[in-house]
Amino acid sequence: MQNVVALKRTNASEQVAEAVRAMIVDGRLAEGERINEVRLSTALGVSRTPLREALGRLAAEGALTSAPNLGYFVRPLTLEEFEDVYGLRPILDPEALRLAGLPSPERLARLEALNRDLAKARTPEEAIALDDAWHLELLADCPNRLLLEMIGNVILRTRRYELALMRETVNVLNATGEHDAILAALGASDLDGACRALKRNMQSGREPILAWLSERAPNPKADPRP
Amino acid sequence: MQNVVALKRTNASEQVAEAVRAMIVDGRLAEGERINEVRLSTALGVSRTPLREALGRLAAEGALTSAPNLGYFVRPLTLEEFEDVYGLRPILDPEALRLAGLPSPERLARLEALNRDLAKARTPEEAIALDDAWHLELLADCPNRLLLEMIGNVILRTRRYELALMRETVNVLNATGEHDAILAALGASDLDGACRALKRNMQSGREPILAWLSERAPNPKADPRP
């Protein structure tokens, strides 16, 4: 693992966790797939020990599931997890915004710039990354770091669903209008209105994914064991 | 936490994680204490590998912190974490109750019984355990299991603070009245009123701990490195 840029971080398992997390959210590890520890560890250039520690952390985060004597599996995309994960953001995000308070002019300008970039995004990956960045920027002043951490985790879990939908159906995320509404309220110093608009924004992404999920019936070729 | 039923416990690291988690919340491992992996693993009768996997999970849960090349430390009780953790429950719990809806008569009866037991509790440990059980029972019908899991984790993190306060000052938790108010609203089918009362209940425990925390200045004898 010495080929990784700078060894500022002495910790291999941390880097491995990051790498595997990325492989999961962008689909290089398919949903339901069983993790072969030997293959994956050699592919990453580390031994099984740090890989397993990383897998354990990812399981705690919800990206993986584990089955005794079978090992780890990439968590399948299910209606149940989707309902849970998407049900949380309309709760968490508005509260975080309320705690963050009205944004500074600089932050407001960055939010508007990000939103313009989002309108110009062409690939699903780009659009989702910019949308996520916009929301994290919106909440950056929230003093409750634990709440922010939870939101970050929830964002990662939603990303898999959004990516899967956008790749299978050419549905392009169009949240710039909703973002504008939030920014307008913030510009008018209407924090409460912004929270309400944010809540609506967090609920609106739900329907298309829900429809797609419930119509694709059983999981494609995923190992359904966990 | 997420393994509610666990049919077959073949897994050592899981049991180790549970054991160490208990040692942390009830104070057998002091706040800020550095974890000696060799000592702890032999004390638990396992090797370092499963212990380390457990420690990694506990770090992900927030019970431990890790420092490169120094290992794991029991997370110290800090004002910052306290504000974060206690700030979350007034957000999460009422939303979970709203999703759970009005309780069945059986659940209502169990809640009243638990509350009577709580009124008779004599030790801090007993009172806290009953209070936690009451809240989990209140929210048991919440369909969002992920939200429940988060609340469970937050409860564990608050428990350390409540225990520490009650052991150092003879302050006895007295939440039965607030619980009664919630139950009264639920009995009158006033879900919204119950949610508001629950929010107040979640905020009221804050002040005494806050006062105690800010007056005890620097950490007692804890290693402040992490």
Add this chain to the structure above:
DNA sequence: ATTCTGCATACTGTATACAGTATGCGCAGC
């Protein structure tokens, strides 16, 4: 042809060995 049984194989779970880094103490130098 089908089903059951036993074996070979592959992979996980755990223990242990080894290397690299932080830490504390003693000793030299001032």
Add this chain to the structure above:
DNA sequence: GCTGCGCATACTGTATACAGTATGCAGAAT
């Protein structure tokens, strides 16, 4: 006496070895 350097020690981070369990296949029995 005080400070700085260097070595000894202890502990973490990682690799590897070993044991136990699940899985798939082949061959026998029906």
